[in-house]
Amino acid sequence: MDTIARIGVDLAKNVIQIHAVDAADRVVTRRAIARNRLLSWFANLNPCLVAMEACSAAHYWARKLRALGHEVRLIPPQFVAPYRKGGARVKNDARDAEAICEAAGRPNMRFVPVKSPTQQSVLVLHRMRTGYVEERTALINRLRGLLAEFGLFFPQRINQLHKYFVDSVEDASNELAGPAREALMRAWEKWHALDEEIAWFDRKIAEHANQDIEAKRCMEMCGIGPLTASATVATLVDAHQFRNGRQLAAWIGIVPKQNSSGGRQRLGRITKQGNDYLRTLLVLGARSAIAAAARRDDRLSRWILQLQARIGYQKTLVAIANKHARILWAILVKGEKFDPSHAPARPRPTAGA
Structure with a gap:
């Protein structure tokens, strides 16, 4: 067998499909392996890149394969579908494994961190x-x-x-x-x-x-209780995977859906394409933040009251949930305590501007 560089694995309950290629993307092997023989098959290989869809049992298999020395990457299923030959009309396990292998080789592909x-x-x-x-x-x-x-x-x-x-x-x-x-x-x-x-x-x-230390820091925010803090810490393996707070908000699904073209921006309703559980908790927490804002005098509470007076209650809920997601990212990445009166530093104008 030629040296395998990358393997696409289509997980299933009993029979798991394998698609392996070498460094030049030439197919080395395509085969179906019984679930109880999967680890022994990988144990006989040199360490390589193994890609799987982030689906049921994927994190378990990822931990097991990492223990064997392989580099494991989990890909969101929606990012794999465009690489399937035949599209949605032609779908089988072999095509899925091939699409996973192809998607894992893209330089700008996004991956899901493996949970402990x-x-x-x-x-x-x-x-x-x-x-x-x-x-x-x-x-x-x-x-x-x-x-x-x-x-x-x-x-x-x-x-x-x-x-x-x-x-x-x-x-x-x-x-x-x-x-x-x-x-x-x-x-x-x-x-x-x-x-x-x-x-x-x-x-x-x-x-x-x-x-949990990180969850306790999250609960210092008004509107973030034990349920939301615990779910956030357990769901986000590493907040550093997001470059900024907006990326986290987009992953949760509380940013506007875009239909922009020709330099003209068209923003619609929120996407609702991300983590629906965290999104629900953040919106429910936003209700508590609105209720408490009238009794508080910090900068964030004043912003909430002004926003509600301008755009109404329902839109304010989504805006607060978005704001909370960004603040949670900052707390988890920077390790700082929540400050409701924090004012972001604005860049100074350059000379001659």
């Missing part, structure tokens, strides 16, 4: 909590719909439904029959069980945020 087991373990807490929150929301919506069939209507707030649910179900004057009352009370118990699970995850996430 500790970071992924923290993200397990966040993802499990998110699943329980979605399950609780679905249960509450189901209960609202079922009760409305019997003329029982409640305000939209969850605490209002929680307050009057039992009394409404046990009220003998409504049309609910016995089996329906039993079923609804079982759902009530399920609701309480979900609340307890979510509270447990909240405590564990808060413990992580209070023990």
